[in-house]
Amino acid sequence: MKISVIIPAYNCEGYIAQTLDCIYSQTMPRRDMEVIIYLDAPTDNTAAVVDAWMAAHRGLKVNVIRATRNRGVSYARNAAVRRARGEYVHFMDSDDLVNTDFYRAMYDAAKSTGADVAVASYRHQRRPNSSVAFDISVVVSNAQEKIDLTRVDQHGMMWRYLVRRDFWVREKFVFPEDMKICEDWVLANKMVYAANYIVTVPAAVYWYLWRQNSLISVGDKVREGGPDGIRANREMVEFLTENGLLRCQKHVMINDYRLFGGVRLFTVKSVDNKREWRLFGRILLWRAVKNYGMMRKPV
Numbered sequence: 001m002k003i004s005v006i007i008p009a010y011n012c013e014g015y016i017a018q019t020l021d022c023i024y025s026q027t028m029p030r031r032d033m034e035v036i037i038y039l040d041a042p043t044d045n046t047a048a049v050v051d052a053w054m055a056a057h058r059g060l061k062v063n064v065i066r067a068t069r070n071r072g073v074s075y076a077r078n079a080a081v082r083r084a085r086g087e088y089v090h091f092m093d094s095d096d097l098v099n100t101d102f103y104r105a106m107y108d109a110a111k112s113t114g115a116d117v118a119v120a121s122y123r124h125q126r127r128p129n130s131s132v133a134f135d136i137s138v139v140v141s142n143a144q145e146k147i148d149l150t151r152v153d154q155h156g157m158m159w160r161y162l163v164r165r166d167f168w169v170r171e172k173f174v175f176p177e178d179m180k181i182c183e184d185w186v187l188a189n190k191m192v193y194a195a196n197y198i199v200t201v202p203a204a205v206y207w208y209l210w211r212q213n214s215l216i217s218v219g220d221k222v223r224e225g226g227p228d229g230i231r232a233n234r235e236m237v238e239f240l241t242e243n244g245l246l247r248c249q250k251h252v253m254i255n256d257y258r259l260f261g262g263v264r265l266f267t268v269k270s271v272d273n274k275r276e277w278r279l280f281g282r283i284l285l286w287r288a289v290k291n292y293g294m295m296r297k298p299v
Contacts, residue, residue, distance in 0.1 A: 001032065001033070001034055001061075001085045001086045001087065002028070002032040002033065002086055002087050002088065002107055003028070003032065003033045003034070003086045003087070003088050003089070003090060003103050003106075003107060003162070004033075004034050004035075004036060004081075004084035004085060004086030004088070004089045004090070004165070005023055005033065005034070005035045005036070005089075005090050005092055005103075006036050006038070006077055006080040006081055006084065006089060006090065006091050006092065007019065007035065007036070007037045007038070007080075007092050007093070007094050008038045008040055008073045008076035008077055008080070008093075008094065009037050009038065009039050009040060009042065009046055009050065009076075009094040010040045010041075010042050010046070010070065010073075010094070011042050011043060011044045011046060012042075012046050012094040012095050013042075013044045013045040013046045013048075013049050015094060015095035015209075016037075016046060016049055016050060016053075016094045016095065017049055017052075017053050018097070019092070019093075019094055019095060019096060019097065020035070020050075020053050020057075020062075022097045022098055022100070023035060023060070023092075023098075023103075024057055024060055025100050026098075026100055026101075026102065026103050026104065027100055027101050027103075027104045028103040028104040028107065030059045030060040030061075031059070033060065033061070033086070033103065034060075034061040034062070034063065034084075034085065034086060035060065035061070035062045035063070036062075036063045036064075036065065036080045036083050036084060037050055037062065037063070037064045037065070037080075037094075038065045038067065038076035038077070038079060038080045039064060039065065039066045039067060040067050040070050040071060040072070040073075040075075040076050041067045041068060041069050041070040041071075046094075047066070050064060063083060065079060065080060065083065071177070072177065072180060073175070073180075073183060074174075074175035074176055074177040074179060074183045075175075075177045077091055077158075077175050078174050078175055078177065081165075081168065084165060086165060087164065087165060088106075088107060088110060088118075088162050088163060088164055088165060089162075089163050089165050089168060090103070090106070090159070090161070090162050090163070091158045091159050091161075091184075092159055093159055093208075095209055096159065096206065096207055096208055096209050097206075097207040097209065098120075098204070098205065098206050098207065099203075099204065099205045099207075101203055101204065102120065102204045102205065102206070103162075103204075105201050105203035105204040106118045106120060106162040106201050106204045107162065109137060109199045109200075109201045109204075110162055110164065110199060113139050113197055113199045114196070114197060115139060115164075115195065115196065115197035115198060115199040116163065116164045116167040116194075116195035116196050116197065116198075117161050117162070117163050117164070117167075117191065117192065117195040117197075117198050117199075118161065118162040118198075118199050118200075118201050118204075119134075119149075119150050119160050119161050119162075119198060119199070119200055119201065120134075120160055120161075120162075120201050120204035120205060120206050121133045121134050121201075121202060121204065121205045121206070122155075122157075122159075122160055122205065122206040122207070122208055123205060123206070123207050123208065124208050124210075125207070125208060125209045125210045126210035130155070132151060132155055132160075133202075134200040134201065134202045135202060136200070136202060137199060137200055137201060137202060138199070138200045139197050139198070139199045140197065140198050141196065141197050141198075143193055143243065143245060144245055144246065146192050146193065146195065146198045147189070147192060147193070147240070147245055147246075147247070147248065148248055149198060149200065150192050150198060150200075151248050152188050152189050152192045153189060153236060153240065153247045153248055154247075154248060156182075156184055156185035156186070156187075156188040156189060156232075156236070157184060157188070157208070158175075158184040158187065158188055159206055159208075160188075160206060161188070161191070163191065167194075167195065167196075168191075171190075171191070171194050173187060173190070173191060174187075175187060179228045179231070179232070180228055181226065181228045181229065182228045182229050182231075182232035182233075183228070183232075185232040185233075185236055186232055186235045186236050186239060189236050189239055189240065190239060193239075193243060193245070265279075276288075
């Protein structure tokens with residue numbers, strides 16, 4: 001088994017079949033892949049949708065873990081990865097998509113270079129300017145270059161990465177089960193730091209889709225200011241500092257706040273330690289300069 005795809009699933013009845021379809025349509029042979037779905041005690045029809053999809057699709061190994069009570073995404077991922085048998089693991093959200101060459105390209109890049117971790121480009125539906133696109137394949141081993149290349153301090157989402165499973169087990173990586181959002185941020189930085197090599201994979205693209213009522217969309221509103229976001233940022237800065245590392249030279253984040261999910265009401269843009277608030281994304285309302293815990297390389 002080459003790849004284990006791990007999908008925590010809560011109330012995602014409207015999306016998970018499409019996510020499974022994009023895995024089923026991969027150019028990597030289905031015999032080389034397995035999907036592990038952790039049904040985290042959903043209260044909608046997610047379980048029935050998964051069962052119906054499995055009955056209609058053959059040739060792809062799908063293991064389903066059925067929880068009796070909701071424990072959260074970190075618990076689900078930790079439990080599922082213990083069931084994994086693939087040479088590499090990928091943590092995927094239940095409502096996102098990947099391009100059809102995603103797993104073949106990621107696996108071939110990691111295998112041919114001997115890298116513990118391969119990283120894909122990704123497209124952010126809600127904040128396009130926060131997307132990351134790689135033009136060429138690059139292999140790096142220097143600790144600071146790994147942070148700079150992946151921009152993991154800014155984009156610490158675990159679904160960007162294909163990870164060698166024996167490396168994951170050896171390093172005893174676990175998701176923090178007491179966090180609801182930003183749970184993968186610090187862990188991703190530790191993983192990138194510990195990897196022997198990081199290889200970028202331009203041909204692999206992950207589509208991060210924004211759903212109005214998903215846990216991620218709710219958490220996204222408080223990601224910077226909420227307690228989990230504050231904790232994640234603090235622990236990440238502490239980890240980088242302890243290991244003599246700097247954050248990427250330019251930290252950019254753009255948040256759009258929309259009225260009923262439609263009209264863009266105002267935009268908050270952070271570039272390093274400068275922050276701007278703009279009405280309708282155009283009219284400047286306020287500009288502030290403050291230390292937000294961002295470390296920058298000296299110019």
